[in-house]
Amino acid sequence: xxxxxxxxxxxxxxxxxxxxxxxxxxxxxxxxxxxxxxxxxxxxxxxxxxxxxxxxxxxxxxxxxxxxxxxxxxxxxxxxxxxxxxxxxxxxxxxxxxxxxxxxxxxxxxxxxxxxxxxxxxxxxxxxxxxxxxxxxxxxxxxxxxxxxxxxxxxxxxxxxxxxxxxxxxxxxxxxxxxxxxxxxxxxxxxxxxxxxxxx
Numbered sequence: 001x002x003x004x005x006x007x008x009x010x011x012x013x014x015x016x017x018x019x020x021x022x023x024x025x026x027x028x029x030x031x032x033x034x035x036x037x038x039x040x041x042x043x044x045x046x047x048x049x050x051x052x053x054x055x056x057x058x059x060x061x062x063x064x065x066x067x068x069x070x071x072x073x074x075x076x077x078x079x080x081x082x083x084x085x086x087x088x089x090x091x092x093x094x095x096x097x098x099x100x101x102x103x104x105x106x107x108x109x110x111x112x113x114x115x116x117x118x119x120x121x122x123x124x125x126x127x128x129x130x131x132x133x134x135x136x137x138x139x140x141x142x143x144x145x146x147x148x149x150x151x152x153x154x155x156x157x158x159x160x161x162x163x164x165x166x167x168x169x170x171x172x173x174x175x176x177x178x179x180x181x182x183x184x185x186x187x188x189x190x191x192x193x194x195x196x197x198x199x200x
Contacts, residue, residue, distance in 0.1 A: 001073040002088075002109055007053040008032060009113040009131050012081035012106055021068035023049075023057060030054045047130075081106035114143035119150055 005015060014034050022033045022044065030051075033044030049057070076084065082105045089096050089104060097103050117127040128139045 001075070003053050003056050004032070004073075005106070005109045006112050006116075007050050008047045009110050010034065010047075011110065012079060015073065016071075016075045016077070018072040019069050020061065020066055020072045023061070023072065025049070025054050025058055025061075045132075085109070111143040111145070114139055115145050118144045118146060119153075 001015065004010060010018075010032075017035060018032065024031050024033070030049045031046040032049060033046055036045045085104065085106045086096055094104065096105075102108075114127050114131055117130060118124075124136055124140060127144070128136045131139050131143060133139045133143075
């Protein structure tokens with residue numbers, strides 16, 4: 001159940017209503033169909049599934065067989081996703097609230113998809129589509145949570161700056177294939193006073 005949420009961003013009500021037949025775990029593009037009134041998708045809106053989720057779902061359905069019309073996951077009929085997650089966290093020995101004060105609830109699992117996609121460098125528009133949000137600001141502001149470590153990893157992907165040291169000890173910088181001795185900066189944002197002129 002939690003694997004499906006993390007890889008699809010499904011809401012509690014959507015997950016609870018899924019029959020086993022909604023999962024198509026074979027073929028070139030495994031997917032799960034969620035119900036929608038869109039006439040273009042009579043079977044439902046198809047959401048692609050990552051291979052790791054497909055593997056675990058196959059094992060789950062093989063271990064707990066049932067009819068195609070049976071519910072895919074045994075879940076309470078009431079909207080108590082947060083309570084269910086908290087109960088399972090206690091069984092697994094995982095704290096509900098971490099040192100930073102952030103809570104691990106059903107909404108956090110759903111939002112993890114947006115964070116995972118951002119960490120993978122996937123364009124925000126693709127993340128918005130995966131989360132099925134009408135406003136990309138909602139996806140970026142409330143569902144994507146990057147840490148200082150994520151920022152550090154992103155910076156490490158930038159090209160390295162190359163600085164060579166000449167024999168005379170002066171710092172030399174290669175610019176556009178040419179070697180230039182480091183000296184006073186010149187440009188529109190550098191101000192130099194020499195008594196006669198002023199570079200602005």
